[in-house]
Amino acid sequence: CAALCRFTSVESATWIVQALNGNIPEGLMTPIGVQYSSPPKWQQDGGKGMGMTGMSMGKDGWASGWGNTDSGWGKAPSFGKGQSGPYGGGKGGPQTPSDNLYVTGLPGQMTPDQLQQIFSGYGTVVQSKIL
Numbered sequence: 001c002a003a004l005c006r007f008t009s010v011e012s013a014t015w016i017v018q019a020l021n022g023n024i025p026e027g028l029m030t031p032i033g034v035q036y037s038s039p040p041k042w043q044q045d046g047g048k049g050m051g052m053t054g055m056s057m058g059k060d061g062w063a064s065g066w067g068n069t070d071s072g073w074g075k076a077p078s079f080g081k082g083q084s085g086p087y088g089g090g091k092g093g094p095q096t097p098s099d100n101l102y103v104t105g106l107p108g109q110m111t112p113d114q115l116q117q118i119f120s121g122y123g124t125v126v127q128s129k130i131l
Contacts, residue, residue: 032105
């Protein structure tokens, strides 16, 4: 199971990546992967060619919509060797720090409340979503 968690600051998220990536957070029994999530395409290209067909912006400023649309959460790099998953291009390289983190290795039965509870112990979670 994977999730996206947004924290109050890039500094807080950076500490969480350093502390939890490859480690077992309190409340879980297996190591998790934690990486920065890339900004959505519409932010990467300066707002040109947004490609947000079927999207709507909520009053909180987050885009919503699923399928082949950009949900506003962004993409995270793949954890595999050159293989791409739904959120990564399979390319390595440096990551741009962000307040939004992509988390993998979570239990399949993880609930949104459990996700919030686990990560709140490491920083203030502004928003989270199980993928």
